[in-house]
Amino acid sequence: MPSRLPKRVARLLSLVTLAAAGLTASTTPPASAAATATVSIDANQRLATIPAAGVGMNVAVWDGRMNDPVTSTLLKDAGVTAVRYPGGSYADGYHWQTHTTEGGWYIAANTEFDKYVATTRAAGAQPIVTANYGSGTPQEAADWVRSANITKGYGIKYWEIGNEVYGNGHYGAEWEMDKHASKTPATYATNLVQYANAMKAVDPTIKIGAVLTTPGNWPDGIVGSGDTMDWNNTVMSIAGSRIDYVIVHHYPNSANEGELLTKPQTEVATMTRALRDLITRYAGANAPNVGIAVTEESSNFALNTSPSGLYAPDVYLTWLENGAFNIDWWNLRNGTDCKNVKTIQGATDYNDGGVVSSGETCEPAANTPFPPYYGIQMMTKLGGPGDTLVRATSSGSLLSEHAVKRANGDLTVMLINKDPANAATVNLSYSGYTPSSAAPTVYSYLKNASAIGTATTGTAATQTVPAYSIAVVRLRAGGGGDPGDPGTGACRVDYTKSEWQGGLTANVTIRNTGGSPVNGWRLTFTFPGDTRITQPWNANVTQSGAAVTATNVTYNGDIPAGGSQSFGFQGTWSSNDANPTGFALNGSPCS
Numbered sequence: 001m002p003s004r005l006p007k008r009v010a011r012l013l014s015l016v017t018l019a020a021a022g023l024t025a026s027t028t029p030p031a032s033a034a035a036t037a038t039v040s041i042d043a044n045q046r047l048a049t050i051p052a053a054g055v056g057m058n059v060a061v062w063d064g065r066m067n068d069p070v071t072s073t074l075l076k077d078a079g080v081t082a083v084r085y086p087g088g089s090y091a092d093g094y095h096w097q098t099h100t101t102e103g104g105w106y107i108a109a110n111t112e113f114d115k116y117v118a119t120t121r122a123a124g125a126q127p128i129v130t131a132n133y134g135s136g137t138p139q140e141a142a143d144w145v146r147s148a149n150i151t152k153g154y155g156i157k158y159w160e161i162g163n164e165v166y167g168n169g170h171y172g173a174e175w176e177m178d179k180h181a182s183k184t185p186a187t188y189a190t191n192l193v194q195y196a197n198a199m200k201a202v203d204p205t206i207k208i209g210a211v212l213t214t215p216g217n218w219p220d221g222i223v224g225s226g227d228t229m230d231w232n233n234t235v236m237s238i239a240g241s242r243i244d245y246v247i248v249h250h251y252p253n254s255a256n257e258g259e260l261l262t263k264p265q266t267e268v269a270t271m272t273r274a275l276r277d278l279i280t281r282y283a284g285a286n287a288p289n290v291g292i293a294v295t296e297e298s299s300n301f302a303l304n305t306s307p308s309g310l311y312a313p314d315v316y317l318t319w320l321e322n323g324a325f326n327i328d329w330w331n332l333r334n335g336t337d338c339k340n341v342k343t344i345q346g347a348t349d350y351n352d353g354g355v356v357s358s359g360e361t362c363e364p365a366a367n368t369p370f371p372p373y374y375g376i377q378m379m380t381k382l383g384g385p386g387d388t389l390v391r392a393t394s395s396g397s398l399l400s401e402h403a404v405k406r407a408n409g410d411l412t413v414m415l416i417n418k419d420p421a422n423a424a425t426v427n428l429s430y431s432g433y434t435p436s437s438a439a440p441t442v443y444s445y446l447k448n449a450s451a452i453g454t455a456t457t458g459t460a461a462t463q464t465v466p467a468y469s470i471a472v473v474r475l476r477a478g479g480g481g482d483p484g485d486p487g488t489g490a491c492r493v494d495y496t497k498s499e500w501q502g503g504l505t506a507n508v509t510i511r512n513t514g515g516s517p518v519n520g521w522r523l524t525f526t527f528p529g530d531t532r533i534t535q536p537w538n539a540n541v542t543q544s545g546a547a548v549t550a551t552n553v554t555y556n557g558d559i560p561a562g563g564s565q566s567f568g569f570q571g572t573w574s575s576n577d578a579n580p581t582g583f584a585l586n587g588s589p590c591s
Contacts, residue, residue: 037396044432045391056328060087064108072122079380092134124566133162134177155498155505160209189238207244215274240282245291309371338362408513434478435460490514529576539567
């Protein structure tokens with residue numbers, strides 16, 4: 001379909017030229033593993049804090065269901081905290097003021113920018129916007145920032161300049177729209193600085209991202225005609241000190257399921273080291289503050305079947321452990337032409353890049369989740385923003401492991417069994433943590449399942465993980481019982497804001513760190529300064545002087561143990577918009 005063509009063409013051309021450049025990855029499948037493995041967790045060895053925008057998702061303006069009410073529910077239930085717009089290569093032809101594209105590309109109704117922001121907010125997530133480099137101007141991008149953040153108070157923090165701009169024909173392959181007379185990396189970098197200057201003149205709090213090629217993938221390392229360095233070194237040498245983060249896309253090239261499932265471990269750490277080296281070399285004193293965002297990530301193989309369900313959480317968490325602050329799966333809904341339907345691991349694969357069905361003629365009903373959706377959702381059982389990823393290692397080549405130390409003292413461990421035929425008996429050992437002797441809660445996503453299961457099973461020392469499945473083991477600290485429940489203060493509140501002179505938008509996330517669900521919530525807090533709330537969303541909010549009370553609305557009153565709910569607001573201030581203090585959930589103090 002024309003609506004999918006730019007992204008589909010981009011991906012196919014990338015793979016063709018990757019092979020032509022001799023940069024393909026190994027196709028050797030992993031060796032067979034024993035049915036028993038040992039996993040060691042060091043709770044004292046911190047890898048990273050799960051960032052606020054860590055678990056992201058792409059949406060695209062060709063998706064007419066983008067802003068249906070079910071979309072915010074799907075995003076929220078999957079634990080998505082960032083949503084990227086307007087959709088891959090479309091960004092370089094998209095004009096936000098008219099909601100049109102160059103080249104006659106299809107745009108569906110009900111996909112306007114303001115509606116997208118409302119959907120993203122309803123999901124408790126933050127927007128990530130790709131500004132039009134290919135056919136736009138710095139002024140157009142600055143006007144978008146002004147409209148979004150100053151006029152409407154959306155407080156959008158992350159803005160990337162262009163999509164896969166290196167696909168503009170400079171290296172031969174051409175899929176990305178770029179109407180500049182010169183298509184060299186030096187031209188992009190010079191214009192990037194102009195975009196950053198214009199946009200930050202409007203709102204200096206925003207973060208600007210630069211498009212880089214993915215290390216080890218075409219055209220990384222290629223010096224184009226008339227250039228003196230490759231894309232990444234050229235862009236960073238000119239713009240490295242003026243940007244806030246770098247952007248790469250990761251579509252691994254795999255010949256089979258076994259190879260796909262090695263990619264998080266064989267590719268991600270190498271790529272992030274290469275990116276960090278570039279940042280250190282060119283960003284100067286600001287290098288420690290320059291982040292890494294993977295604004296498109298996909299299995300690129302077995303898209304709708306169990307291998308991608310295993311790959312998704314493994315690759316997200318591996319990127320996060322290696323320092324990325326944002327990973328956005330391609331795509332929430334993508335669609336398929338139904339021409340390459342096949343059976344993979346006992347289930348139908350529709351070759352649809354979405355995590356839920358678009359309802360094409362060969363597919364199940366629209367919005368039916370595919371395995372990658374459930375894999376992403378399993379991360380909500382492991383941890384959330386502010387929790388700490390800690391070191392975990394495995395003796396099994398077909399077992400991936402990730403561990404999180406949660407704010408309430410719980411330790412959670414994700415075990416991914418990549419053996420399609422055999423269950424894995426996993427022996428767990430701990431350093432810096434003593435688990436309770438009680439049987440742990442175990443969340444599981446089984447091969448080809450259509451839901452996540454929950455059981456109290458096994459021990460802290462031994463778990464059995466069925467073939468081709470994911471288990472998240474939730475452990476309490478030794479000494480018994482839950483560390484508390486919402487009635488005794490087991491809650492945490494995350495408060496983030498985007499501010500400008502006289503105004504702000506804020507997002508408030510209530511986390512139930514106890515062992516019992518909350519059924520109906522009332523959050524109170526106090527502003528130290530003169531902030532006044534003018535427009536809330538996802539909560540009923542009243543304010544008396546500095547004191548604020550927020551209560552749930554009809555659709556978000558339940559907070560399961562380990563879960564969260566979010567709301568936000570727009571406000572004004574005169575002299576002091578200091579963060580609120582004294583958070584209390586249903587009368588009990590929160591951290």
